Amino acid sequence: MSGLPKRERGNSHEFRYLREGSADNSLSECDAWRLGDNRVLNKTDDLGGWFQTLDRLPPPPLSLASLFPQPQPTELEIGSGRGLFLQNAALACPDRNFLGIECDLKEAKRAARRLQKRNLTNAKLLGADARIVLAEYLPDRDGPRWFEGIHVYFPDPWWKKRHHKRRIFNTAFLAEAARLLVPGGKLHLWTDVEAYHEMALEVIADQVAFTRLPPPSEKNPSHDMDYQTSFERKKRKLGLTIYRECWERNDLPSPPRRLEELLAHAGYRPQDDDADDASEDLADDDDA
Numbered sequence: 001m002s003g004l005p006k007r008e009r010g011n012s013h014e015f016r017y018l019r020e021g022s023a024d025n026s027l028s029e030c031d032a033w034r035l036g037d038n039r040v041l042n043k044t045d046d047l048g049g050w051f052q053t054l055d056r057l058p059p060p061p062l063s064l065a066s067l068f069p070q071p072q073p074t075e076l077e078i079g080s081g082r083g084l085f086l087q088n089a090a091l092a093c094p095d096r097n098f099l100g101i102e103c104d105l106k107e108a109k110r111a112a113r114r115l116q117k118r119n120l121t122n123a124k125l126l127g128a129d130a131r132i133v134l135a136e137y138l139p140d141r142d143g144p145r146w147f148e149g150i151h152v153y154f155p156d157p158w159w160k161k162r163h164h165k166r167r168i169f170n171t172a173f174l175a176e177a178a179r180l181l182v183p184g185g186k187l188h189l190w191t192d193v194e195a196y197h198e199m200a201l202e203v204i205a206d207q208v209a210f211t212r213l214p215p216p217s218e219k220n221p222s223h224d225m226d227y228q229t230s231f232e233r234k235k236r237k238l239g240l241t242i243y244r245e246c247w248e249r250n251d252l253p254s255p256p257r258r259l260e261e262l263l264a265h266a267g268y269r270p271q272d273d274d275a276d277d278a279s280e281d282l283a284d285d286d287d288a
């Protein structure tokens, strides 16, 4: 694997998928769905409509109508992990649809199974890289904007400084969020990483399209599934501080989308980014 050119090896996140065994060991699962490798995807048939990958969808734009039986306001979660948020939100708000995007296909399928088991038709999983979905599958449209809410819970912190550029909550992401959220729609970010929280406040401070709201207060769980997400449960049980943020999409126009941001979202990494860490990726496995 280390003999592969850097661009094919991907980042340390993708090594995790490889270890978990994609059908073609020269591809990560993320790459596999992009390339339409059905040997990976065929394993998902029993999940019915709860789990989708991009190669099984019609070409962009994404059709929410084909994913959800009820046409109703939709919220997006990025990095759904095991799907506890999707489950609880879908149960609590049957008059809303919830779309989760999770690029770790094993986790995405586990989350989808959770929804399927409860027959929750208002929550679905997309096994995909959210950056690609946002940039390629959710274009501007003439009608209403796409989402009433966007949720990012416990995003991978990418601890090392030179990996900070891989963090999902960045300027490019905020430009997309501003474009996709209806006025009055909410952007939620929770993390236990203080430095991530500070970074998020810094990058969003430059975005006129968002107004910071008072943070949601910590609630006492009434049972073991009564947490926002699995990571919240895990981190709170460790006694860690959780930083909770919520911003409202205001009426100001979206910032323009810059070409380099679009490329970054589509997974393009400049050559010099590749050169500096070719020999270190294996050691970085725990960075995400």
Ligand SMILES: C[S@@+](CC[C@H](N)C(=O)[O-])C[C@H]1O[C@@H](n2cnc3c(N)ncnc32)[C@H](O)[C@@H]1O
Pocket: 078, 079, 080, 081, 082, 101, 102, 103, 104, 107, 128, 129, 130, 131, 152, 153, 154, 155, 156, 168, 229, 230, 231, 232
């Ligand atoms: C630390 S986990 C948190 C999972 C869940 N939100 C929770 O709180 O339990 C972060 C998740 O984000 C996913 N993720 C990271 N980058 C992503 C991307 N670009 N698109 C979709 N999912 C992503 C990871 O695979 C991982 O499951």
